[in-house]
Amino acid sequence: MRDTSTAFRVKKALGYAMMLAFLGFSLLPVVWVVLLSLRPATALFEPIWESPAAWTLDNIRSIARSDFPAALLNSFITAGSSTLLALLVGVPGAFALSKRRASNKFFASWLLLLLRMAPPVGFVIPLFLVYVRAGLIDTYAGLIFAYTSLTLPFVVWSMWTSFNQIPDELVEAGLMDGASLGRVLWRIVIPAARPGLVAAGVLSFLLAWNDFFFSLIITRSDTTTAPVAVMNFVSYASVDWGAIAVASIALTLPIVPIIVLANKYIVQSLGGAVKG
Template sequence: MAALVVLVAVLAPFLWLVQLAFRPADRIFDEALGFTPTLAGFTSLLQGNFVRSFANSLVVSTLSTVLSLAIGVPAAYALTRWNFPGRRHVALWILVTRMAPPIAFTIPFFLAYRWLGLQDTVVGLALVYLTFNLAIVIWLMQTFFESVPASLEEAAWIDGCGIWQAFWRITLPLAAPGLAATAVLCFVFSWNDFFYALILTRTQAVTAPVAIVNFLQYEGWEWAKIAAAGTLVALPVVIFTVLVRRYLVHGLTAGSVKD
């Protein structure tokens, strides 16, 4: 019963947003629960630039997540398995990159991107998210790699596998739950970002969170569009999480109980 109450409390704001998205614009603040659903809020989004902004968010978040995993997973494996001088210091400094507030890097990123010509580009925004997601990937995946017995890799070496063959065929499949959980977190952090997308984009690479702000105008707030856009923005994260939910649950609970 308590779990049901918590579930309702957590889902209530999202469900309220969804029903607002289907309300007629002239009844958006009507207290009556009964109304005739309409898709006017969603169809109105197709007439502006929101579709492009939504596509930008998908591309930026996916690209950032893929790059973060491609670079961070091997780095986490190296920090877990290879002993070299200063290994602990390297891991600590990687974590430090996530400790500073985002606003501390705003001016350096802005000036560097203006000089490099990366302002208002999808690639440039993905690279910014990459710098912050890397620390998450490395620290989370280190935990999962440590839970995989090194003896399994040694047995693969005896059977003729190289170091990276054992990594791809033995270690990485066993760490798949952690990989899924890490991928979801990276995608969510990139997808939900508003600050850097606002500072580093203008027109071409504007993402969905920034585009929603354009519906807040001095003449009035377009609540139907805001609700519809908010519902659409939430969908990719929900779909992605549902698709990997089996691995996600294992990944988030791994290491909570020791044998």
Template sequence: MASVSTTRSRRRSRRILVNVLYAIAMIAVVFFMLTPFLWMVLNAFKSPLQIIKLPPELIFEPTMRNFQNVFGTQNFMRYITNSLIIGAGCTLVGLLIGLPAAYSIARFGQNRLAIVILMARMVPGITFLVPLFIIFRTLGLIDTYTSLILTHMLVGLPFIVWVMVPFFESIPRELTEAAVVDGASAVRAFVSVVLPLSGPGIVTAAILSFVFSWNNFMFSIVLASSRTRTVPVAIYNFISYAQIDWGGLMAAAVVITLPVLVLAIVTQRYVIRGLTAGAIKG
């Protein structure tokens, strides 16, 4: 009995040690990931002299001057509106094209189409930049929402397709076949039967597509100008040849990050459910 008790005690001690080490590791990872964000937020409320002061001040009198510069002098609301329009357009058009494409791949085994879409996602976006610039310049679409929505879809559309394919594969074919037998067309069966059952996946694909568009920098800096400039590109307004407005830069970064952060917090359970549901259904 003593040996059994000793064995149990050792196992319990090992379990506690493992849990403690795991907790320490998680705290270290979270600290490492959150420190740059917290530092950015602190500097957004500091004056220029406080930002460059060494050692840095952790206790200081906050100022709203940087945010007044962002929304007043730099007119950041216009850039936020541009990003919202482009992100929403990219997501909606991507869903209209990507959902039928993903369903076709899942139901009819169009592996070649899937590989082509995957290659479009894997190829660096800069590869398409010059040809797209020439095409849009010829069509007179430079500095328009249309060109930016279409280019942002190079990132969003393949992701929508590859997120939705497992969902459509997990839906029993008997459901759509029964709808066709009852007189529904293939399109109506897809809209009325398949899409409602794929709600979590559609929400996940839409959210992530919007986030990718919101954060896109490369296409926007080349194809947009003052009228359609998005928030990542607008950051350059705080960088000049002579100096860098670190306070305004940090405040603008907070403004850019905050909507995506709130969206991620609010929808995290839907995203997790959407990314895992396709793998566990059926």
């Protein structure tokens, strides 16, 4: 008994050690970026022990004075709006696809998947040209619509799966009791599919938040989003590493509370469990 217990403890300790090592390994880039963001330009490439006193807030100040905060706001506005739009349109769409008895669902599902599979680079040139003619370059509306082409198929696809796990009887019972279809969706189905809804919202927000490509092509100075603005610190003959570090943190920080808050639902949703 004693032996097995020792062996068990050793195993457990080894397991923890490995997990800690892996955690350290995964977190190293994050720690490094945080350190970089607080070091002056002259000490950036030195080991910390060579200039342990060299710390500065200059990088943060210079970011605060730059165009970056505006770009961060642009990211919020566009990612937030396109998520909202995708949820408004996509949730009822997914509900219909899930609960309506129709024969062409197979076709619809493939069409949706196709939208998710097509690489943006394939349609960005036509999109760009249309936008130029329509005056949508460097507008919020243009970027939000472009992002919705990413977020909407995602929302529909993932909500469709969530709604499928809700028994049809629940919907039928609601209708039988005289509720309208909209009321059934709002009062019964959506609350039951809450984890899926939160996950779809958060993940589609991230999809748009992390976008680089669309913003690169169809924004100019007014609506540039943060991921593109970070690239602007790479300039001719110099790279402002300190600013890039601060900007990267600023780009990551807003995501953290969202993920922490929604983590439970995302796990539930990806795990496929629906709590009634």
